Amino acid sequence: MKVIVTDTFERQALCVIRSLGRNGVYVTGVIEEDALMKYGSGGGRSKYCKNLIVLPSIHKNPEQFLSQLLDLSKDYDVLLPISTPTVEFISKHLNLFNPYIKVPIPDYKSIYRVRNKELLLKFAMKNNIPVPKTYFVKSISEVKQVAKEIEYPTVIKARDEKGLIGVRYTIVNSEKELNSEYLQMHKIQDFPLIQEYIKGPGVGFFALFNKNSEPRAIFCHRRIRELPITGGQSSFCVSIRDEKIIKYGLKLLKAFNWYGVAMVEFKIDKRDNEPKLMEVNPRFWGSLPLAVASGVDFFMVINQDSR
Secondary structure, eight states: OEEEEOOTTSHHHHHHHHHHHHTTOEEEEEEEHHHHHHHOOTGGGSTTEEEEEEEOOTTTOHHHHHHHHHHHHTTOSEEEOOSHHHHHHHHTTHHHHTTTOBOOOOOHHHHHHHHSHHHHHHHHHHTTOOOOOEEOOOSHHHHHHHHHHSOSSEEEEOSOOTTOOSOSEEEEOSHHHHHHHHHHHHHHSSSOEEEEOOOSOEEEEEEEEOTTSOEEEEEEEEEEEEESTTSOEEEEEEEEOOHHHHHHHHHHHHHTTOOEEEEEEEEEOTTTOOEEEEEEESSOOTTHHHHHHTTOOHHHHHHHOOO
8 A cells, every 4th residue: 555644744744654654554755845944854754754755835836736746646545634734725625636546534614614613612512512611702792791701710712723823712810801802812813702711631532434434443542731731732641541532522523424533622621520522623633652552553544444
């Protein structure tokens, strides 16, 4: 089998390349020219990466990126996009890739529905997935009313993080602070969400689904440390098996008719010990090496069954 792995500057890509290469898969890495200049290519330097192909920027020259990646794909069996921008870009052009190569990702509509937190949370609520109490305000007068009612600390969170530079969320501790900070975030993106702050550890559910939306591999972890400590990517985590988050993670992704990999992030609410949905990432995740080290090798499942 011959596989293309994109975004070889990402640490997830290095993990993918190593896992596939150790199991005899022929791997070619792909990186955009601007990413190569800025970050280098850790995955491309692996002994398991047989070739490293530099493509035009997906942001500056999307048509050239698409054309060259499509030509390359005609000689391979599977294409594994790694970063969120690449996953989203390829998902919009699946009809061009599907005749030549298997791409285990869902269509763009599904990806947008999980990326947009307002759509995700409303969908989860309809499917009885626990979520933090969230206010979907549509006027500044509503914000002022919520600020009088809600408990503190609370969180102001962007509905859609795509294209945002800097602040994606902020934690506030008073009515005055909420009103002030909300106006600042509202200038960046219309009507961000207001959400109760969940105190408790972060946990993740990770899964790979086939085209029939059947789970082929699952994994869970609990975060010990995050960066930043108020909530962010894990810097230290441990593998766990938590039946509740497995239940809710599977239920949510199956309701989306998911295909490929996804990370479903929860926080365990200290008040009732229930997992509350935070977000879904439609790509490989940063703590991926933990899953492989724990014996859950998602890539070999893709190798054996990329249907």
